[in-house]
Each structure stands twice: as structure tokens, then as C-alpha cells.
Amino acid sequence: MQFKQIPAFNDNYLWVIIQNQEAWVVDPGDANPIIQFFEKDHIALKGILITHHHMDHIGGVSQLLEWAKKSNQQSVTSVGPLHPAITFLDRVIEDQDDVELFPEVIAKVLAVPGHTLSHVAYYLPHSKSMSTPRLYCGDTLFATGCGRLFEGSANDMYQSLQKFAQLPEATLVCCAHEYTLSNIKFALTIEQNNTDLIEWSKQANELRNTNTPTVPTTIGLEKKVNPFMRCDLPSMMNFARQVTPAKLNTSSEVLAVIRKMKDSF
Numbered sequence: 001m002q003f004k005q006i007p008a009f010n011d012n013y014l015w016v017i018i019q020n021q022e023a024w025v026v027d028p029g030d031a032n033p034i035i036q037f038f039e040k041d042h043i044a045l046k047g048i049l050i051t052h053h054h055m056d057h058i059g060g061v062s063q064l065l066e067w068a069k070k071s072n073q074q075s076v077t078s079v080g081p082l083h084p085a086i087t088f089l090d091r092v093i094e095d096q097d098d099v100e101l102f103p104e105v106i107a108k109v110l111a112v113p114g115h116t117l118s119h120v121a122y123y124l125p126h127s128k129s130m131s132t133p134r135l136y137c138g139d140t141l142f143a144t145g146c147g148r149l150f151e152g153s154a155n156d157m158y159q160s161l162q163k164f165a166q167l168p169e170a171t172l173v174c175c176a177h178e179y180t181l182s183n184i185k186f187a188l189t190i191e192q193n194n195t196d197l198i199e200w201s202k203q204a205n206e207l208r209n210t211n212t213p214t215v216p217t218t219i220g221l222e223k224k225v226n227p228f229m230r231c232d233l234p235s236m237m238n239f240a241r242q243v244t245p246a247k248l249n250t251s252s253e254v255l256a257v258i259r260k261m262k263d264s265f
């Protein structure tokens with residue numbers, strides 16, 4: 001198995017999962033860099049996984065399918081959640097469905113509403129061919145942050161991030177954007193004394209100084225540094241209570257407060 005992350009637009013990553021010169025692409029917002037890579041390395045398109053309907057995640061699909069057809073590649077399978085803007089699917093998936101990417105390589109579908117209502121993530125657990133589990137989470141979880149709440153509620157996002165928190169700590173978080181430095185800046189306004197966050201801030205800044213991606217991170221790291229994954233902590237509740245006159249009782253209310261702060265950060 002090979003894994004590739006292809007930068008696109010200003011700050012997107014397009015993810016590719018390859019075995020024996022065949023590939024699945026996650027959220028091809030732009031077809032051009034993927035086609036370039038496939039032609040250079042003689043890779044055929046086997047399938048497309050979609051996390052949600054935003055254009056920077058589906059905008060390259062028709063061009064990619066057209067290219068595969070023109071180059072006489074065998075049938076390509078497009079998989080994604082039910083949404084009127086996602087018109088090209090061969091298979092509509094739901095929470096807990098399995099998608100067989102390659103023999104013995106299964107992607108488990110997780111419904112993760114919040115950023116959009118029908119958003120899904122794809123989890124590839126540890127297996128014979130997968131030494132490290134991987135999570136393709138679109139715009140739900142970012143390194144040190146989470147997606148904006150365009151359609152879902154703060155409670156939706158809280159529950160979705162809790163699903164991710166149950167995954168093995170080593171799981172690689174393959175998110176769709178390089179937003180890490182600005183997310184870290186925000187996180188530091190909430191947890192100035194979080195030594196893991198301070199250390200991560202140094203590392204991430206060094207990586208970006210040499211134009212190196214900061215993602216994928218891991219679920220283990222996110223639990224230590226990502227405020228949106230830490231809403232259950234009493235210190236987070238205390239922080240949130242200090243910045244709002246509203247009475248807060250639940251962790252999802254804490255998430256609502258800090259997500260709102262981040263919206264105008």
C-alpha cells in the first residue's frame with residue numbers, strides 16, 4: 001500500500017490510496033494534479049471516496065471520471081453520502097458501512113455531521129496491509145481544530161469528534177486542509193500553559209517554514225492539543241464559563257462557545 005497527499009488550491013490536500021498501480025482518491029476537488037500524478041506514475045483510477053458536497057471536495061470528479069474513461073480504464077466506483085449536490089455516485093453509503101477498497105483493505109464509514117449534515121469520514125483500521133490506521137475526515141477534524149458548523153449543531157460536531165476520540169491513538173488524521181498554524185494560534189489563546197500544545201506549535205512552525213505539511217497528525221496528538229477534542233476537561237468548562245454569561249452545563253455547550261470564538265478569530 002502507498003499513500004499520497006497532493007496539495008491543491010491554496011491549502012487543500014487531496015488524498016490518494018494506492019495498491020498495485022490502482023488508486024482510490026478522497027475528495028478530488030481538483031482533477032489536474034491527480035491526473036498529472038497518475039500519468040507520471042502509470043496509476044489507474046479505481047474509485048472515488050467523497051466526504052461531503054462542498055465544491056473543493058467534489059469539483060474535480062467529472063474531469064477525473066472523463067479522463068479515466070478516455071484512457072480506457074476499467075470501471076471506476078464513486079462512493080459518498082446522500083446529498084442532492086453529489087450526483088455521480090455509484091454507491092450511497094451510511095454510518096458503519098464497509099467499502100472494500102482492495103482485497104482485505106476495508107474503509108469503515110463513520111457518519112460525522114457538524115460541518116455539513118451528511119458529512120462522512122472513512123476509517124481504515126489496522127490490518128495485514130495497513131501498518132498504521134488512517135482516518136480520512138474531510139472538513140470535520142483538522143490538525144488542532146475542527147470544521148465550521150455550516151449545517152450541523154455544536155452537539156453534532158461534539159458527538160462526531162467523540163467518535164474519532166475512540167479510534168486508536170496512532171490513527172493518522174488525514175484532513176482536507178492545511179489550517180494548522182492558525183488553529184494553533186487560536187488554541188494557545190485558550191490553553192496558554194498546555195506544554196504539549198507549546199511543543200507542537202514549535203514543531204508545526206518549523207515544518208511550515210520549510211513548506212512541509214503538518215498533516216497527517218494523529219488522534220493521540222489531537223487529544224492533547226486540539227481544544228475541540230478537549231471539551232470534556234474541567235479546565236475547558238472553566239474557560240468557556242469565563243467568556244460567556246450563558247449558563248453552561250455540557251461539553252457540547254463548551255464546544256459551541258469556542259467554535260463561535262474561532263469563527264471570528
Ligand SMILES: [Zn+2]
Binds near residue numbers: 052054115139
Ligand atoms: Zn467543506
